[in-house]
Amino acid sequence: LAKTTQPISMDSYEGQEVNITCSHNNIATNDYITWYQQFPSQGPRFIIQGYKTKVTNEVASLFIPADRKSSTLSLPRVSLSDTAVYYCLVGESNAGNMLTFGGGTRLMVKP
């Protein structure tokens, strides 16, 4: 699985848009990009997944440039409850392989 690199931590304020970028220079042709959110003492929760260009759902957007060597998770108008660790994972999810987690980004939303 392609290795990912994310900022260790980020701070933001309520109501702001937060963009977390993930680098995955060795992404393979069949790899998808998936983001998970984890609160303390809970299992990770799926946020969004994409292959190329832009994907949007009710909680986030995912921007993927043409070369797919990076991706950006965009959280619009964050609230205190968005304080969590966000993980970017890259892999061929349809192949049934395990998910390998990188270090994640610890987002702190302040009032």
Add this chain to the structure above:
Amino acid sequence: GAVVSQHPSRVICKSGTSVKIECRSLDFQATTMFWYRQFPKQSLMLMATSNEGSKATYEQGVEKDKFLINHASLTLSTLTVTSAHPEDSSFYICSARDRQGAAFGYTFGSGTRLTVV
């Protein structure tokens, strides 16, 4: 959506005893389940891959005789921590993959906080 139930959510046990953690896929069948361990302020580390009807595959450095995994049905995998010691105290999380292999097919349990005293 797919739901994975993990039980218990918290357990405290005495050193030397064994603890069993259950992971159930509630509304789908999971041929493959994964067990992770997470220490405070750290990321999830894969311990083993559990396959229904066959032996689990353990990651390097994980003792298979200490962390017994059983995946006897398409909806249940269990992790038994045998002869637990304080250093086994951690947050254990299971993940199940939807049998249909959908791109969104990884769902995580809520985790089990194990404290060995």
